[in-house]
Amino acid sequence: MIALQVRRLAVYLVLAFTVVSLALSWWQVIDAPALAARPDNPEVIVARRTMPRGSIFDLRGNVLASSRLVNGISTRTYPDSSFTHLIGYASLRFGTTGLERVWDDILIGQTDPNPVNDIVDDVLGREPQPRDLTLTVDQRLQDFAAAQLGPDIGAVVALDPRTGAVLAMTSTPTFDATPISGDPATAGRAMNQIENQPGNALVPRDRQGHYTPGSIMKVVTAAAGLETGSITPQTTFPDQPQQEVEGFVVDGFRILEHNLSPVQPALWALSEALQVSSNIFFAHVGLEVGAEAYLDEARAFGFCSGLSIGDPDRALPVAPSYVTTPQDDDCSPFQDRAELAQASFGQGRVSVTPVQMALVAATIANDGVMPQPYVVRDVRTHASRPVRGPSDQVLETMSPPGGSRVVSSSTATQVRYAMVDAVEGPLGRLYAGAGAVSNFGVPGVRTAGKTGTAELGPGQEPHSWFIGFAPAQGSATPAIAVAVIVEGGGSGSGRAAPIGGAVMAEWLKILGSGG
Amino acid sequence: MLLPLLILLPIGFAATNIYRTASADPGPMILAAIYIVMMLSAHFVLVASGNRGDPLLLPLVAAIGGVGLVMLNRLAPDLGTTSAFGLNMNVAETQLLWFAVGLLAMLTVAIGLRDDRFLRHYKYTWALAGIALLIFTFLFGTEVNGARLWIYLGPIGFQPTEFIKIVLVLFIAGYLAEHRALLRDASLRLGPIRVPPLPYLLPMLAIFVLVMLVVVVSKDLGTALLFFGIFLIMLFVATGRRSYVLIGLLLFLAGSFVASRLFEHVARRVDAWLDPFADPSGAGYQTVQALYAFGRGGLFGEGLGQSLLPTAGGRFFGVETDFIFAVIAEELGVIGACGLLALTMALVFRGLRVGILARDDFSAMLAVGLTVSLGLQTLIITAGIVKLIPLTGITFPFVSYGGSSLLASFIIVGLLLAISHRSAVADEREGRGP
Numbered sequence: 001m002i003a004l005q006v007r008r009l010a011v012y013l014v015l016a017f018t019v020v021s022l023a024l025s026w027w028q029v030i031d032a033p034a035l036a037a038r039p040d041n042p043e044v045i046v047a048r049r050t051m052p053r054g055s056i057f058d059l060r061g062n063v064l065a066s067s068r069l070v071n072g073i074s075t076r077t078y079p080d081s082s083f084t085h086l087i088g089y090a091s092l093r094f095g096t097t098g099l100e101r102v103w104d105d106i107l108i109g110q111t112d113p114n115p116v117n118d119i120v121d122d123v124l125g126r127e128p129q130p131r132d133l134t135l136t137v138d139q140r141l142q143d144f145a146a147a148q149l150g151p152d153i154g155a156v157v158a159l160d161p162r163t164g165a166v167l168a169m170t171s172t173p174t175f176d177a178t179p180i181s182g183d184p185a186t187a188g189r190a191m192n193q194i195e196n197q198p199g200n201a202l203v204p205r206d207r208q209g210h211y212t213p214g215s216i217m218k219v220v221t222a223a224a225g226l227e228t229g230s231i232t233p234q235t236t237f238p239d240q241p242q243q244e245v246e247g248f249v250v251d252g253f254r255i256l257e258h259n260l261s262p263v264q265p266a267l268w269a270l271s272e273a274l275q276v277s278s279n280i281f282f283a284h285v286g287l288e289v290g291a292e293a294y295l296d297e298a299r300a301f302g303f304c305s306g307l308s309i310g311d312p313d314r315a316l317p318v319a320p321s322y323v324t325t326p327q328d329d330d331c332s333p334f335q336d337r338a339e340l341a342q343a344s345f346g347q348g349r350v351s352v353t354p355v356q357m358a359l360v361a362a363t364i365a366n367d368g369v370m371p372q373p374y375v376v377r378d379v380r381t382h383a384s385r386p387v388r389g390p391s392d393q394v395l396e397t398m399s400p401p402g403g404s405r406v407v408s409s410s411t412a413t414q415v416r417y418a419m420v421d422a423v424e425g426p427l428g429r430l431y432a433g434a435g436a437v438s439n440f441g442v443p444g445v446r447t448a449g450k451t452g453t454a455e456l457g458p459g460q461e462p463h464s465w466f467i468g469f470a471p472a473q474g475s476a477t478p479a480i481a482v483a484v485i486v487e488g489g490g491s492g493s494g495r496a497a498p499i500g501g502a503v504m505a506e507w508l509k510i511l512g513s514g515g
Numbered sequence: 516m517l518l519p520l521l522i523l524l525p526i527g528f529a530a531t532n533i534y535r536t537a538s539a540d541p542g543p544m545i546l547a548a549i550y551i552v553m554m555l556s557a558h559f560v561l562v563a564s565g566n567r568g569d570p571l572l573l574p575l576v577a578a579i580g581g582v583g584l585v586m587l588n589r590l591a592p593d594l595g596t597t598s599a600f601g602l603n604m605n606v607a608e609t610q611l612l613w614f615a616v617g618l619l620a621m622l623t624v625a626i627g628l629r630d631d632r633f634l635r636h637y638k639y640t641w642a643l644a645g646i647a648l649l650i651f652t653f654l655f656g657t658e659v660n661g662a663r664l665w666i667y668l669g670p671i672g673f674q675p676t677e678f679i680k681i682v683l684v685l686f687i688a689g690y691l692a693e694h695r696a697l698l699r700d701a702s703l704r705l706g707p708i709r710v711p712p713l714p715y716l717l718p719m720l721a722i723f724v725l726v727m728l729v730v731v732v733s734k735d736l737g738t739a740l741l742f743f744g745i746f747l748i749m750l751f752v753a754t755g756r757r758s759y760v761l762i763g764l765l766l767f768l769a770g771s772f773v774a775s776r777l778f779e780h781v782a783r784r785v786d787a788w789l790d791p792f793a794d795p796s797g798a799g800y801q802t803v804q805a806l807y808a809f810g811r812g813g814l815f816g817e818g819l820g821q822s823l824l825p826t827a828g829g830r831f832f833g834v835e836t837d838f839i840f841a842v843i844a845e846e847l848g849v850i851g852a853c854g855l856l857a858l859t860m861a862l863v864f865r866g867l868r869v870g871i872l873a874r875d876d877f878s879a880m881l882a883v884g885l886t887v888s889l890g891l892q893t894l895i896i897t898a899g900i901v902k903l904i905p906l907t908g909i910t911f912p913f914v915s916y917g918g919s920s921l922l923a924s925f926i927i928v929g930l931l932l933a934i935s936h937r938s939a940v941a942d943e944r945e946g947r948g949p
Contacts, residue, residue: 002883004755006752006871013863013894017859020903021849028812042823046823
């Protein structure tokens with residue numbers, strides 16, 4: 001009869017039911033924390049409405065965001081608008097942005113930093129508890145950087161090159177996130193006002209702004225040249241003095257020096273070329289490296305793909321920076337040698353974020369290892385009175401996420417010497433602005449850096465850029481690396497470099513005064 | 516065996532009411548009481564009529580249906596009432612009415628069907644009636660949610676596919692029982708490959724393809740998958756050839772692929788299945804919300820009445836039908852949901868046992884086919900909700916809200932009872948114990 005087949009069928013059906021049960025268990029137990037973290041989960045929406053939300057503190061315990069219940073609805077206050085683009089907002093009407101979005105489930109207590117506790121809470125039926133965050137950012141430095149930018153449009157990103165800790169990250173213009181997070185009715189009006197302001201205040205320029213880098217890209221080109229062995233610090237290009245006068249023609253495209261040189265054309269090597277910021281020298285370097293190798297070196301620095309702040313499963317996204325035209329989440333190949341030559345001095349189709357350029361500076365500062373940036377220092381139990389500072393009970397401390405080697409130690413050291421010269425060398429002082437960066441009143445400290453003046457086209461004031469790090473003498477390990485952009489700020493030495501120098505000096509003063 | 520129901524059902528009702536009213540009041544028990552009385556009465560009627568059918572079938576059905584009724588009672592306030600026959604009834608009350616109708620149908624079939632000859636001899640008539648019903652549905656049916664499944668007679672809508680499923684099993688069982696030996700033994704050889712004896716399969720294939728065509732054209736993909744699965748499994752049971760199933764599965768995958776290229780709504784379903792989070796508020800909405808419900812439920816569940824799924828986005832469509840399993844998993848956890856699956860599996864086992872003990876090929880094939888239709892339907896809808904396969908709109912037998920599904924499922928149980936009764940009686944006559 002058919003008994004045998006039916007018994008076989010029974011086994012198959014048991015298998016099928018088992019597979020369904022396993023899939024069910026996957027969603028209900030294993031993947032449950034990830035599902036609970038998604039902002040459109042009704043559980044998250046309900047919890048956000050009624051539950052107290054954890055506070056956010058700066059490095060020293062100052063309140064940056066805190067909530068209290070007003071008429072049973074969680075209402076959030078942000079006292080310092082220089083943090084708006086980093087922290088974002090948690091709005092009943094507009095959802096969440098920034099760290100409020102990335103850390104949403106922890107802040108409202110939907111998931112615990114330790115997944116085991118989630119299961120324990122589930123078994124015991126315990127109510128979720130909100131958690132507080134402490135950032136790596138020091139409010140004093142953040143406010144100082146925002147004040148330096150003043151009414152200008154731009155961004156400052158400051159990192160600890162050794163750990164990747166974000167020390168300051170601010171973008172102007174900014175806005176007050178408190179009214180957006182409050183009563184949904186008035187939140188709409190507040191949002192309208194912000195949208196109608198000039199300058200597009202909603203954009204976090206530090207992470208999402210795309211800018212032509214100009215001469216700060218020469219740091220990447222120098223590193224690529226040394227790393228690939230295409231140049232040494234002594235390499236010169238014999239045709240260069242003549243080309244400085246006539247222009248350097250690559251595939252029919254004529255490269256001219258943009259800076260009307262205060263010095264005579266000469267046979268420059270790397271240090272002098274970086275000091276006078278010679279476009280033609282770095283065009284030569286880029287062409288020596290070659291199109292594919294140049295792209296590979298840029299990719300190693302983080303170009304051509306999205307960066308993130310924080311470890312991958314809880315990362316604040318950073319828009320990708322590109323050396324060429326974006327294509328399939330990557331950089332397209334260079335179209336021709338002219339495009340490569342222009343990219344080598346930061347023009348052409350290069351487009352970068354301030355975070356990316358701060359990481360370039362941090363990589364050179366950190367001996368060629370690019371640190372993975374992070375901004376949340378620890379997770380703590382919820383402090384019921386945030387003004388008194390965070391609670392003592394730390395649930396999880398984030399260790400620096402580590403980094404990846406981009407260039408060799410010797411390449412990093414050689415670029416570092418050139419960047420010190422670019423600020424402090426005899427020619428560099430002329431370009432970086434005499435005393436603007438180096439002479440900031442911290443005795444015995446040397447600074448490395450590079451200015452950039454991103455040409456945008458006729459009739460448009462160029463963007464002013466600076467990247468750098470300090471202290472940079474001898475074998476000292478730099479404590480801070482910065483990137484500064486001021487939109488339409490003119491020359492790099494005129495606007496961005498003094499801000500960069502001042503921010504680094506302020507941080508060294510804070511460190512010197514015992515933190 | 517029906518006794519646990521006496522305790523569990525009132526507890527379920529009480530828990531729901533206690534949570535809803537935030538008081539210690541267990542609330543009205545009238546629906547639970549009626550349900551228990553109905554099940555017990557049906558059981559006694561079966562016993563009194565001398566039915567010697569499988570004694571576990573009805574208790575298992577009562578347990579599974581009880582879980583469904585507790586959930587519908589819990590969902591009723593979220594869904595509101597509909598009026599039928601001048602009465603305002605919520606989903607639990609309507610479902611209870613259908614339970615009554617279903618039990619009556621089950622008893623009629625179980626007790627009344629003393630002879631199965633008219634079932635097996637008129638298989639082509641059954642098949643043609645089924646196809647006629649399908650075409651009628653396709654021409655005059657009402658489209659709900661992208662698939663043309665419903666026929667409305669005044670205020671009552673019914674889903675003909677639920678009944679066509681039974682008719683199809685009848686036909687295939689009749690055909691396979693008649694031609695089983697030929698199909699199993701005769702084969703053509705094409706080199707090393709053994710090919711099924713096509714001429715013998717042709718009449719069945721022809722009717723089957725016709726059914727599939729209509730179902731597919733009316734865009735009812737879940738039913739198409741169910742019918743195809745039933746067909747393959749019955750073919751496997753009759754012949755013992757895994758190659759038939761493999762060839763069939765390959766054909767089905769190829770057909771699905773072509774369909775996903777040809778029909779936009781199939782392609783959308785497949786996309787929503789592969790990555791529901793790509794469009795979590797649009798095409799992937801239902802899948803994503805069901806996954807959230809699973810995540811909230813965890814190991815032990817949130818407790819009765821605490822699911823957020825029914826009110827997600829205001830009112831979640833299909834929460835009482837296709838997605839009732841997600842609500843169960845959210846409120847009763849992995850434990851409760853797997854318990855329900857285990858009950859269904861137990862029911863399937865008893866049904867397959869009826870097939871093994873049957874005295875003739877037709878009865879055996881019929882019992883297996885009907886049982887598989889219940890089991891496979893449960894697998895398809897649950898596997899769809901847990902994102903193992905693309906989501907399709909079919910019901911969870913005995914659990915989902917819906918009169919057609921309930922009535923058809925009870926008719927299936929009635930047929931299983933009748934078959935097992937006949938084999939028990941025959942065994943006894945020959946002096947063999949059950």
